[in-house]
Structures are given as structure tokens and as C-alpha cells.
Amino acid sequence: MPAFTLVTFGCQMNQHDSDRIGEVLRGIGYEEVAEPVHADLIVLNTCSIREKAEQKLRSEVGRLGLLKQRKPGLVIGVAGCMAQQEGERLARRMPQIDFMLGPDNILELPRILAEVELGAPPPIRTVFDLNAPTFLSALAEPGRTGATAFVTVMKGCDERCTYCVVPNTRGPERYRAASDIIDEIRRLVVAGVREVTLLGQTVNSYRDPAGSLALAPGAGETHFEHTRRAAALQDESEFPALLRDICERVPDLARLRYTSPHPRHLTWSLILAHRDLSALARHVHMPVQSGSDRVLKRMLRRYSIAEYEERATALRSAVPGLTLSTDVIVGFPGETRADFEATLGLAERVRFSGFFGFTYSERPNTPALKLPDDVPELEKRARLEEIFALTDRHRREHLQSLVGQNERVLGERRGKNGDFMGRSEQNEIVHFAFEGDAIAQMLPVTITEAYDNSLRGVVQAGFTGLPRASMIGKAPSRTVRRALPVVSGA
Numbered sequence: 001m002p003a004f005t006l007v008t009f010g011c012q013m014n015q016h017d018s019d020r021i022g023e024v025l026r027g028i029g030y031e032e033v034a035e036p037v038h039a040d041l042i043v044l045n046t047c048s049i050r051e052k053a054e055q056k057l058r059s060e061v062g063r064l065g066l067l068k069q070r071k072p073g074l075v076i077g078v079a080g081c082m083a084q085q086e087g088e089r090l091a092r093r094m095p096q097i098d099f100m101l102g103p104d105n106i107l108e109l110p111r112i113l114a115e116v117e118l119g120a121p122p123p124i125r126t127v128f129d130l131n132a133p134t135f136l137s138a139l140a141e142p143g144r145t146g147a148t149a150f151v152t153v154m155k156g157c158d159e160r161c162t163y164c165v166v167p168n169t170r171g172p173e174r175y176r177a178a179s180d181i182i183d184e185i186r187r188l189v190v191a192g193v194r195e196v197t198l199l200g201q202t203v204n205s206y207r208d209p210a211g212s213l214a215l216a217p218g219a220g221e222t223h224f225e226h227t228r229r230a231a232a233l234q235d236e237s238e239f240p241a242l243l244r245d246i247c248e249r250v251p252d253l254a255r256l257r258y259t260s261p262h263p264r265h266l267t268w269s270l271i272l273a274h275r276d277l278s279a280l281a282r283h284v285h286m287p288v289q290s291g292s293d294r295v296l297k298r299m300l301r302r303y304s305i306a307e308y309e310e311r312a313t314a315l316r317s318a319v320p321g322l323t324l325s326t327d328v329i330v331g332f333p334g335e336t337r338a339d340f341e342a343t344l345g346l347a348e349r350v351r352f353s354g355f356f357g358f359t360y361s362e363r364p365n366t367p368a369l370k371l372p373d374d375v376p377e378l379e380k381r382a383r384l385e386e387i388f389a390l391t392d393r394h395r396r397e398h399l400q401s402l403v404g405q406n407e408r409v410l411g412e413r414r415g416k417n418g419d420f421m422g423r424s425e426q427n428e429i430v431h432f433a434f435e436g437d438a439i440a441q442m443l444p445v446t447i448t449e450a451y452d453n454s455l456r457g458v459v460q461a462g463f464t465g466l467p468r469a470s471m472i473g474k475a476p477s478r479t480v481r482r483a484l485p486v487v488s489g490a
């Protein structure tokens, strides 16, 4: 049986694509192996969001090229955003590569492999499926799925954030029919999945192409002080209606997350959905990118800091205890010390529980290339260190504040030491010991200790859980939501 290895770089969308590539390969008789030395086919699923990712690919291809010298039949393929953006150029510069596969061309993989086998020059398939978009679903096989799964609801991006390569690598926005999304979630839940994360580049700009969704409560309303009504109407989407539909039609889904929303589509109606839907996790990853209005304008982010903050505040008052995480770019062209300090100020006020910071890097064919990349590299790094010091402290303080609290933790994996790892509703990683199988169980856990990036807890006395097999095919209903058995004296 031929063997393959998949190496994935980048975001959850790429991980989702890699899972689908694996399914296609298994479907034509390949088996997956962990070590490239044992593989006949190696697929590198690439990311091009920052320059570093590109350097990683180059060194990986170089290393695999040496392996290929020893094993001439080895096939090396490059998939994902770099293949899409620079397929031709990369194929010329890296002769070790046998084929290129864009994110919308995964189903063509068997045909491409056949061409490679017949000796064709490196096939390059990087065509966007603009007229008939396809959305690949997970093969939901009972007992083979994990506790959590990603489900794509839209792909591509119509924003034009001036630093970002994604509109080029993933193309314009295309949406999946709500009925398909719900069917996939239903299948996953029947196969044993408890938590679904909806995926999309600007996931909350979602609209149902089949037009099946009713208007969500609060649609077109704004009770924000800083957001004008015209903008609120323009930024409205059907995403809150989709969330409501999923929760209504798949009531056995224990937890629902989504990533990544664009702040301008974080509308009043979406905040009401958070207030009303108990399955929606109490955590939102809301990329802000900068705390300075001047920089946000140059980034073409289409919101002000006042708007961002009032949405964060409204979300938190609708759902007490909701945590926010964010992405920030430091050293964007023209970012002054005062702009950067505005970002520090924002972090101090919002207190993110998760923080992803990056130094700006120039990307091919992006509008920001017209602006001189004028913040010296050393200064960019120093700013990043400075903001990490602040946000690391915020995270540690947040984790510390949870000691003694009761959390609902979904068991996801077992570690090498036999302990389990899961996530709370607020997205904190929690380690705990458990006698039985904690995977895919929603466990009541009392937090006993805070580490730098995670928590430790003990499962509350008396909780025995359900055997996994009994949950598959008839996932337990959601009636236990937020009703934690509270340990007296905790």
C-alpha cells in the first residue's frame, strides 16, 4: 500500500484542508505514515500569511530534496496558499516539487498523481471554483471522529486589509448553503462530535446562497453609540441567523464556536445570538490588528477603536465572563511610538485572555506595498516583546482568577502522562486526571492551579461520565448545559 505524509503550516482552514487531502488519499488506497522517510508521497500544505512561513517552506523542500536523492520515486507536492499564489514561480525555482495544488482543487488530487506517475512536467492546479464553489465535508464515521470538528461555512475574503495576502490566495467570498452546513454538523454529532467550530476567513459575513434563513432578532438594529445606523445595516449578515438555526436543528450539539469574525460584522444581532444561545462558547477571537485609529485606517480595517471596544463591552455584558482573544500586527508602515502605545492602551483596557502578535511583513501584491516599510526590524521586535510582556501578564492574571471556579470542560485528548486535556467554555486549556475515558465527555471540573498558558483541575466527585460507545449515534442532549454540579465548599 503506498504511504503518504502530510505537513501542515498555518491556520485552522489549512488544517481542515489537510484533513480533506488525507481523506482523498486514503480513498485511493494510500495509508498515512508519520515519518517522511517511510512515505512515497509528501504533501506540504502551505501558508503565505507572513514571510516566515515562506522561509519555512523553502527549508522543508530543501530537506526533502535530500531525501528524494536517496529515494528517487518519492513524490513531493505543495498545496495551500503558497501553491495558489506562487505556483509557477515556485515550480521553476524548486525542481524537487512534483505538483502544485490550490485550496479549491483538492478533489483533483487523484488525477494529478496519475499525471505525475505518467511523467508529466509538474502539474499546477490552482483554479478558484468561482461558479460552482465546493465545500468539502469531513467523512463522519461513527467512532473515528474526535470530540471536536471544524466545519467550513464560507471561503475567500472580500475585505481588502492592505497588509493581507488572503484575498489573493483564497479568492473572493463564497458561501455554503445553510442546509449543507447543518447536514454536516448533524452527521458529525451522530458520529460522536460534541463541539463544532465554524470556519471562514470573515466567518461572520456569512449569507445563505439558498436564501433559507429567517431574519435574526436585532438584524439591522444598532444600540451602539459609535456605530452609525447606515453602517450597521451595511455590515449586517445572516451569520446570527445561521447560528440560531444550527442550535435549533441540532440540539444535541454541546458547544459551538466560530473563527475568525471581522469586527465590523460583529453586529447587534450577533451579540443577541450570544445572549440567547447557550451552546455558543463564552469566547470570541476578535482580531483588532492595531489600537490606533490612524493605523486602522491605513490598514483599511473599516472600524474605529471606539467601535471595537463598544462591541467588546456589549458582548461581555450580554454574556458575563465571556473572554476575548485577538491578533495584533506591530510595525505596520508609519506606525509611530504613539500609535503603538495606543495598542498597549487598548490591550490594558480590553484585557485579552489570548493574544497573537506579529511583526508586519510585506506580502506580494498587497496594497500596503505602496507604503514604505519604515519601522526598523529591531524596533518591530522590541514592540512585539513589549506587548507580549503586557498580554502575558493579563493572561496569567486571568488564569489565576479561575482557581477555585467550576468549569465545564470538554475532554479532547489524552497526554503522554495519562492525564486528559480539554477546553473550558472560555477556551482555556485544562489538564485533569480521570479514571475512565474523558474524551468527548463534558466534565464538571474544579480548577486547582493556574500555569502560564493553561489550568489544572479535578473532576468533581461523583461524576462518572458515559462510556463513549453509548454516546455515539445518540449524543446526549444539551440539558446539562451550564448546570454544573457544584461541589460544596469549593
Ligand code: 5AD
Binding pocket: 049, 050, 163, 164, 165, 287, 289, 327, 328, 329, 358, 359, 360, 361, 362, 363
Ligand atoms: N504581516 C504580519 N502579520 C500579518 N497578518 C496577516 N497579514 C500579515 C502581514 N502581512 C496577521 C494578522 C492576521 C493573522 C492571521 O496574521 O494579525 O489576523
Ligand code: SF4
Binding pocket: 157, 158, 159, 160, 161, 164, 165, 166, 167, 201, 202, 262
Ligand atoms: Fe486578510 Fe483582512 Fe480578509 Fe482577514 S479580513 S483575511 S486580515 S483581508
